[in-house]
Amino acid sequence: MARRSAPPGSGPAYYSGAPMRRGALRDPNESGFSAFMREEIWAPEKLPGNLSILTGVAVFFGGIAAMRTNGSRPSKPFSKGNSANAPSPSRKRLVKDLTPRSRTKSAGKLVVAPPPPPPPPPPVRDQAPHTGAEDKLKSHAEHKVRVRQAIERKRSRNAKPTETNRGGWHAKERSLGGYKQKSVASPAIDIPDFDQPWRTTKDQLHKRSYRDDTFGIKKDGDSTRGSDVAGDTNASRKPHVYNPLSDEFDVSAKSESTRNLPTEFTSPPLMEGLLTSVLDVLGPHARPTPIQALSLKHVVNQPPSSVSGGVASTRPSDEDSGQWKQYLLASETGSGKSIAYLLPMLQDLKLSELRPNTACTEEVGSNSRPKKKLPLNPRALVLAPTHELARQLSSFSKALLHGIKLRVFCASQANLPSTPKRSATASKMAKEFEALVSTDADDDAASSALGPLSKKAARPVDVVVGTSSKILSLIKGRGWDYEQPNIEDTWDKDEHGRTIKPRTFTVGEPQMGLERVEWVVVDEADVLFDPDFQDQTKLILSAISEARGQPIEESSNVKPEPSSPSPINYPFNLLLSTATIPSALAWYLDTYHPALTRLASPNLHHLPSTLKTEYSSWTGGNRNADIERRLRRVWMEDALKGNDKKSKVLIFCNKNTKVEDLGRYLKEKGVANVALTSSGDMRKRGSNHHLDGFLRERERERPAVVSDGEEASLDPAPTSGLDSEKATGVSSGDVSEDPHVMITTSLLSRGLDFSPEIKHVFIVDEPRNMVDFLHRAGRSGRAGEQGKVIVFGKTKGRGSSKAKDMRKRVGALVA
Numbered sequence: 001m002a003r004r005s006a007p008p009g010s011g012p013a014y015y016s017g018a019p020m021r022r023g024a025l026r027d028p029n030e031s032g033f034s035a036f037m038r039e040e041i042w043a044p045e046k047l048p049g050n051l052s053i054l055t056g057v058a059v060f061f062g063g064i065a066a067m068r069t070n071g072s073r074p075s076k077p078f079s080k081g082n083s084a085n086a087p088s089p090s091r092k093r094l095v096k097d098l099t100p101r102s103r104t105k106s107a108g109k110l111v112v113a114p115p116p117p118p119p120p121p122p123p124v125r126d127q128a129p130h131t132g133a134e135d136k137l138k139s140h141a142e143h144k145v146r147v148r149q150a151i152e153r154k155r156s157r158n159a160k161p162t163e164t165n166r167g168g169w170h171a172k173e174r175s176l177g178g179y180k181q182k183s184v185a186s187p188a189i190d191i192p193d194f195d196q197p198w199r200t201t202k203d204q205l206h207k208r209s210y211r212d213d214t215f216g217i218k219k220d221g222d223s224t225r226g227s228d229v230a231g232d233t234n235a236s237r238k239p240h241v242y243n244p245l246s247d248e249f250d251v252s253a254k255s256e257s258t259r260n261l262p263t264e265f266t267s268p269p270l271m272e273g274l275l276t277s278v279l280d281v282l283g284p285h286a287r288p289t290p291i292q293a294l295s296l297k298h299v300v301n302q303p304p305s306s307v308s309g310g311v312a313s314t315r316p317s318d319e320d321s322g323q324w325k326q327y328l329l330a331s332e333t334g335s336g337k338s339i340a341y342l343l344p345m346l347q348d349l350k351l352s353e354l355r356p357n358t359a360c361t362e363e364v365g366s367n368s369r370p371k372k373k374l375p376l377n378p379r380a381l382v383l384a385p386t387h388e389l390a391r392q393l394s395s396f397s398k399a400l401l402h403g404i405k406l407r408v409f410c411a412s413q414a415n416l417p418s419t420p421k422r423s424a425t426a427s428k429m430a431k432e433f434e435a436l437v438s439t440d441a442d443d444d445a446a447s448s449a450l451g452p453l454s455k456k457a458a459r460p461v462d463v464v465v466g467t468s469s470k471i472l473s474l475i476k477g478r479g480w481d482y483e484q485p486n487i488e489d490t491w492d493k494d495e496h497g498r499t500i501k502p503r504t505f506t507v508g509e510p511q512m513g514l515e516r517v518e519w520v521v522v523d524e525a526d527v528l529f530d531p532d533f534q535d536q537t538k539l540i541l542s543a544i545s546e547a548r549g550q551p552i553e554e555s556s557n558v559k560p561e562p563s564s565p566s567p568i569n570y571p572f573n574l575l576l577s578t579a580t581i582p583s584a585l586a587w588y589l590d591t592y593h594p595a596l597t598r599l600a601s602p603n604l605h606h607l608p609s610t611l612k613t614e615y616s617s618w619t620g621g622n623r624n625a626d627i628e629r630r631l632r633r634v635w636m637e638d639a640l641k642g643n644d645k646k647s648k649v650l651i652f653c654n655k656n657t658k659v660e661d662l663g664r665y666l667k668e669k670g671v672a673n674v675a676l677t678s679s680g681d682m683r684k685r686g687s688n689h690h691l692d693g694f695l696r697e698r699e700r701e702r703p704a705v706v707s708d709g710e711e712a713s714l715d716p717a718p719t720s721g722l723d724s725e726k727a728t729g730v731s732s733g734d735v736s737e738d739p740h741v742m743i744t745t746s747l748l749s750r751g752l753d754f755s756p757e758i759k760h761v762f763i764v765d766e767p768r769n770m771v772d773f774l775h776r777a778g779r780s781g782r783a784g785e786q787g788k789v790i791v792f793g794k795t796k797g798r799g800s801s802k803a804k805d806m807r808k809r810v811g812a813l814v815a
């Protein structure tokens with residue numbers, strides 16, 4: 001049967017059409033309002049819902065009305081004994097009552113400001129009969145007063161600092177001859193004058209309240225030393241704030257804050273010649289960094305008024321009192337600690353030289369009977385953990401000595417242990433040294449060791465800089481620590497299987513006397529007093545004490561510890577310098593040097609404020625490829641910024657094998673690089689040429705002007721480190737350009753002053769601890785230069801929690 005077609009305009013079969021509209025059945029005479037009421041309000045299906053809405057609205061408005069009349073205060077007064085009839089306060093009110101009215105943030109904790117004065121009493125009314133209307137009026141007036149007070153409180157919290165609350169939380173940026181720092185002052189904590197240039201920012205203070213009191217001096221058991229800071233102590237007010245890094249750093253709370261630090265290198269006056277050299281090196285507008293200011297104030301012996309590069313008439317007061325100085329200088333990386341310890345030392349050496357009856361030539365101690373004169377007889381020693389650092393420090397010291405003509409000798413010749421096994425270069429150097437020192441007698445011998453000086457210009461060495469092991473071999477003779485294998489099983493065998501008795505090794509002659517040593521600087525003290533290196537360092541210090549006639553006797557009965565210290569008083573000035581105070585160092589100092597004064601900058605244990613932190617995620621594939629990509633991104637950013645020069649990048653790995661692997665990979669990809677491991681051949685050269693292009697280069701040292709105006713060359717080949725000779729033998733990808741990448745381990749993370757061209761530090765392996773991180777990162781962003789540290793890590797999936805934890809820790813270091 002044929003299907004009937006649907007009528008035109010009809011919908012599909014499932015389409016039911018629009019429902020009939022209500023209005024369709026409406027009485028045409030009914031008004032719109034009554035239709036609305038009938039259909040929307042009174043309609044039986046809507047009535048219950050409408051009634052609940054109405055009830056809700058009524059309760060809401062009723063509640064408001066009730067609160068307005070009775071909410072602010074119990075309608076009936078109640079006493080302690082009558083608390084039963086007290087209205088139960090709302091939770092909001094309860095909280096409000098328990099919370100201090102006004103709070104001020106200070107130094108990372110909430111400092112509770114005194115509560116505001118009580119609200120003014122309500123206007124006095126006539127003693128008229130009490131009516132309900134009057135109660136309402138009264139509560140309304142009180143309510144208005146409270147609202148006004150709340151507004152005022154809010155305003156005062158947001159208010160800009162006034163003159164009396166100068167600084168408040170307002171950070172002020174100042175430019176300081178190369179050092180740009182933010183400054184802030186808060187009346188709530190005791191930090192130095194507002195005029196001091198190295199103030200911390202609000203954020204810094206907030207994040208590290210525990211450090212506010214590390215600015216300044218700490219001298220256990222001696223409150224008089226800090227007499228010029230008397231009254232400044234804020235130890236009692238120090239908030240206890242949890243520091244997530246406290247297991248790694250000493251955040252001891254025993255320091256005092258200090259005021260009135262010098263803001264110029266001239267105050268207190270340095271000797272004229274020394275001041276000129278400092279300004280030559282740093283620039284004419286340079287100002288002391290915080291740690292330098294502390295050193296100028298507390299460690300530098302001011303020259304007597306008769307001296308301004310001329311002749312001193314008296315010894316410095318410290319010497320008169322028979323007190324040897326013991327100071328720890330602690331401040332963040334790149335903040336100028338070298339100058340902070342060199343200035344007091346060099347100035348004092350010069351002053352003692354100018355003194356009548358020159359003490360610098362006297363030998364001290366009861367056993368100072370005339371001995372065989374040794375080639376080196378310095379008055380100061382500077383100990384450094386690596387040869388590279390020793391060379392750089394020696395060059396830097398020389399640059400500071402043009403004006404005062406003291407002589408520095410770098411004891412580091414090659415990066416080899418002091419065993420008889422030496423490379424050809426090293427033994428050649430040793431022979432040269434021995435030949436030089438054996439040709440002349442007495443002090444001239446030492447000066448001849450310093451290079452081709454004419455006899456007229458020859459002077460004894462004043463300062464020796466070197467690694468502990470090198471200095472020990474100068475003191476005790478080359479190979480003093482060489483252990484002759486006595487067990488026959490370890491001896492070599494010839495082709496017939498017979499054991500060959502090893503050649504007896506003769507320990508070399510000592511080359512350095514210690515009787516005249518008056519100053520010892522231990523740079524990177526946290527390394528050199530680390531349990532691994534402590535023995536060597538202490539051996540040198542005891543040897544000096546013995547040579548000066550005051551041998552150190554260690555008590556063997558009780559094992560000393562901070563609670564029962566065993567103070568060691570060395571008969572010379574001892575300066576320790578460090579960017580981090582790990583717990584081990586703090587323990588050592590508390591135990592053996594409880595009287596040592598700690599000078600610390602406000603930014604200690606934080607990254608330099610000019611150093612930005614960035615995180616880079618591994619993609620999950622080839623990590624070397626990720627590093628290469630990031631390197632290229634750095635250079636692309638340089639190009640986009642219009643920089644002609646590609647910035648240099650320092651990459652830190654944990655292991656030598658990783659260094660070599662990454663070096664090879666980058667080389668294959670055409671990225672020229674220097675891969676430097678602790679055992680690399682490049683380090684055996686006895687110079688810093690392997691770091692050329694990466695270390696900060698200063699103007700080549702000017703020849704020293706000797707007393708009669710004659711010029712003489714000071715530089716022996718091994719000590720220079722600033723020579724422009726290009727490094728050879730470095731692994732290089734693209735031979736057409738100098739390497740822009742250096743890959744290394746923590747070996748080079750200590751103390752070295754890298755070039756400002758190093759704008760990026762890559763940390764590709766998780767450092768062992770935060771101390772290590774601070775030192776690695778601190779190779780960039782030095783002396784107020786901009787820098788960036790890029791931390792690589794896994795941000796997703798398994799193993800990412802480690803990276804997250806690392807981020808948290810790094811976050812706590814951000815200044």
Ligand SMILES: Nc1ncnc2c1ncn2[C@@H]1O[C@H](COP(=O)(O)OP(=O)(O)OP(=O)(O)O)[C@@H](O)[C@H]1O
Nearest residue numbers: 286287288289333334335336337338579751753783
């Ligand atoms: N007052 C200053 N003004 C400008 N530059 C300075 C000042 N003092 C030092 N510098 C420069 O800052 C750089 C870093 O100095 P230095 O190597 O002494 O830092 P440091 O605190 O010892 O660092 P690290 O902890 O890494 O050893 C040097 O190039 C130095 O010349």
